[in-house]
Amino acid sequence: MSRLLVRDLAQLVTPAGTGAPLRGRALGELDVTEDAYVLCQDGRVAGTGRMHDLPAALGDVDELDGRGLVAIPGLVDCHTHACFAGDRVEEFALRAAGATYEELHAGGGGILSTVRATRAAGEDALAAAVERHRRWMLRAGTTTFEAKSGYGLDRDTELAQLRAIRAAGGVPTWLGAHAVPPEFDDADAYTDFALTEVLPQAAALAEAADVFVERGAFGVDQARRYLAAARDAGLTLRLHGDQFSELGAVPLAIELRARSIDHLEATTTDGVAALARSDVTGVLLPASALFLDRPMPPARALVDAGAAVALATDFNPGSAFTESLPLVCSLAATQLHLGPAEALCAVTVNAAHVLDRADRKGRIAPGYDADLVLLDAPDWRYLAYHLGHDHVAAVVLGGERPELG
Ligand code: NIG
Ligand code: FE
Numbered sequence: 001m002s003r004l005l006v007r008d009l010a011q012l013v014t015p016a017g018t019g020a021p022l023r024g025r026a027l028g029e030l031d032v033t034e035d036a037y038v039l040c041q042d043g044r045v046a047g048t049g050r051m052h053d054l055p056a057a058l059g060d061v062d063e064l065d066g067r068g069l070v071a072i073p074g075l076v077d078c079h080t081h082a083c084f085a086g087d088r089v090e091e092f093a094l095r096a097a098g099a100t101y102e103e104l105h106a107g108g109g110g111i112l113s114t115v116r117a118t119r120a121a122g123e124d125a126l127a128a129a130v131e132r133h134r135r136w137m138l139r140a141g142t143t144t145f146e147a148k149s150g151y152g153l154d155r156d157t158e159l160a161q162l163r164a165i166r167a168a169g170g171v172p173t174w175l176g177a178h179a180v181p182p183e184f185d186d187a188d189a190y191t192d193f194a195l196t197e198v199l200p201q202a203a204a205l206a207e208a209a210d211v212f213v214e215r216g217a218f219g220v221d222q223a224r225r226y227l228a229a230a231r232d233a234g235l236t237l238r239l240h241g242d243q244f245s246e247l248g249a250v251p252l253a254i255e256l257r258a259r260s261i262d263h264l265e266a267t268t269t270d271g272v273a274a275l276a277r278s279d280v281t282g283v284l285l286p287a288s289a290l291f292l293d294r295p296m297p298p299a300r301a302l303v304d305a306g307a308a309v310a311l312a313t314d315f316n317p318g319s320a321f322t323e324s325l326p327l328v329c330s331l332a333a334t335q336l337h338l339g340p341a342e343a344l345c346a347v348t349v350n351a352a353h354v355l356d357r358a359d360r361k362g363r364i365a366p367g368y369d370a371d372l373v374l375l376d377a378p379d380w381r382y383l384a385y386h387l388g389h390d391h392v393a394a395v396v397l398g399g400e401r402p403e404l405g
Contacts, residue, residue, distance in 0.1 A: 004040040004399050006372065007057065008068035009204030012036035012048060013380040014073055014365060015349045019283055020358030021308035022350055028341035032380070038042055038371035042398035062076050062287025063400070069378045069393055072344065073364050074371030076351035079262050079283050081303060081316035082133040082147040082170065083126055083161045086231075088317045093105035101292050101319060102244060106216060111151070111179040118151035124162040130168040133315070134381040139404050141392045143371040144352070144361050146312075148210055149398040150175030153190075155198045162205035163220065171355050173238060174202040176217050176225045177211035189252055191222045195229045203233035207356070210242040213249040220248045227256050236356065242266040244294075254278045260310070260354045264297040265289050272298055276305035281354050285314040299336035311343060312352040326391060329384040340384040370399035 015022065016029040037054050039047040039061075047055075078259070089251045091104050091113070104110045118126065130147060137145050147170040149161035158176060165172040176194040184190035202209075209230030212221045218226070227237045236259045241249025244264035250271040253261040262283035275282055284297045292315040302309050311328050314320035322328075332343035352362035360369045374381060384392060395402060 001044060002399060003046075003061040004064060004370070004396065006038040006040070006064045006066050006071060006396065007054070008051060009036045009038070009069055009071050010034065010378060011070040012038060012364060013290055013344070014363045015072060015345045017041070020349050020353040020362070022311070022345050023308050024303065024306045026344050027303060027309070027350070028339055030341050030344065036071070038364060038370075039374060040396065043370055045364055045368050045370050047212045048364060064396070066374060068376065068378075069374040070377050071364065071372050071374055072380055072383065073348045073362050073373070074373055074395070074397065075141045075347050076355065076357070077137060077142045077145040077312050077315070077325055077359055078260070078313035078351040078354040079314055080145055080147050081150065081175075081314070082137070082145065083116055083130045083149065083165050084114050084151050084317050085121035085125060085129055085316070086114060088113060091318065092321075102216070107254070108182070110318055111161040111339050112182065114151045114169055115153055115179065115181060115226060118161070119157050125162060126160055127163040127167050127404070130170060130236040133323065134168045134170065135206065137315070138395060138397070138402060139206070139392060140324045140326060141373040141395065142323070142325055143373070143395065144171070144265065144355065144357065146171040146173055146355055148175035149202070149206075149212070150178030153179065153181040158198050159201055159205065162202060166205065172206045173208040173210050174206035174230070174235065175210040175212070176234065177200060177223065179212065179217055187218050187222050189322050191218070195226065199229060199233055203230070203235055206235060208238050210238040210240065213247055214243060214253070215245055215247070224252055224256070227258070231256065235312065238262065242271065250274055253280045257313040259356070262312070263288070265295050266363045267298055272301045272305055272307065275302060276307040279308070281308040281310055281350065282334075283310045283312050283354060285312055285320065285335065286335050287328055288314040288320040290331060290335070291320050291322070296335045299332065299338055301372050303342060308350060309346055310354050311346040313350060326383055327388060332385045333384040340381040343384050344380070351364055371398055372396040
């Protein structure tokens with residue numbers, strides 16, 4: 001039996017209640033305990049409370065000194081593209097000089113330039129890349145991450161990506177419909193290939209399927225065909241939708257009962273109202289909007305209308321080269337007009353819901369996985385308040401102290 005006592009915490013902060021996803025007022029309801037402890041046993045939280053209520057005879061237990069620290073749940077990044085080779089630093093410089101992301105994509109760069117590097121890398125190099133990115137995420141407080149394929153777009157590389165993500169402990173999503181690779185004439189022909197040649201094996205490796213609905217990528221009819229086949233193969237459905245243009249991805253997500261629709265920078269009033277009436281979670285990616293100098297998604301309107309929202313990094317080499325959910329929380333507060341408490345719920349319990357793990361991730365409560373982040377801050381709101389700061393003093397993952405080096 002392994003036990004860890006995190007003691008003398010300045011604050012212990014966790015989303016209130018047990019349900020998921022949190023909507024409306026419930027998004028942002030937290031339990032804050034001062035002068036607190038967390039007892040972890042066999043990878044789970046065994047108890048929490050105030051220090052003066054700590055049971056007297058705990059027996060043999062490792063201790064972690066929480067003085068001056070704030071404990072929040074391990075952060076959950078529910079949307080990343082963490083399995084890639086190479087970089088896009090040349091394109092970054094071109095964009096800084098005025099080129100747009102869409103122009104670079106149309107010219108064969110963008111996603112397709114990462115596809116070339118990822119196809120050439122080989123599975124060992126991809127596994128090493130995801131592992132490196134996992135460590136970056138962990139240092140920023142992310143204890144659970146999703147990662148997508150989508151930089152292979154041929155059978156062997158897509159499957160290698162999914163295996164590499166699993167090997168690093170990520171939650172794998174098959175983004176088989178990310179872009180049309182150059183060896184195909186059109187999106188229909190590529191969709192046929194992906195569904196007949198890749199889906200049967202991808203379905204055994206991935207938990208979800210995702211599609212990029214956008215001009216120059218996949219239209220609504222192709223996306224419907226791709227997602228319906230993925231659903232029949234047992235995968236949860238997700239969409240990249242309304243990033244640049246509102247093509248009908250929101251109604252499609254609702255029609256197919258998708259778990260999430262992600263981006264929503266171009267979503268207007270009807271889309272907000274429709275999402276609020278649905279069970280589809282809107283995953284907001286403000287680091288991507290910032291990185292591409294695009295409009296921010298209508299986060300405040302979504303929350304006020306009662307939609308379920310989560311926040312994620314979109315970590316990738318082209319449109320969001322950041323692994324930091326604390327930065328995303330700062331952007332949520334300064335750009336999306338969400339309070340720090342709403343942001344914290346959106347990167348914990350609601351993100352865990354998107355990954356179908358809200359029964360064990362995203363809260364610090366008995367029975368949940370013992371995943372904690374200890375912030376070197378006097379108040380948990382520093383997570384969003386201290387812009388760009390490295391707050392993470394320690395991480396507990398499954399009741400253990402992982403290497404952060
Ligand atoms: O979510 N929009 C499409 N896909 C990614 C970008 C991937 C890339 O640029 O490599 C996104 O922003
Ligand atoms: Fe993305």
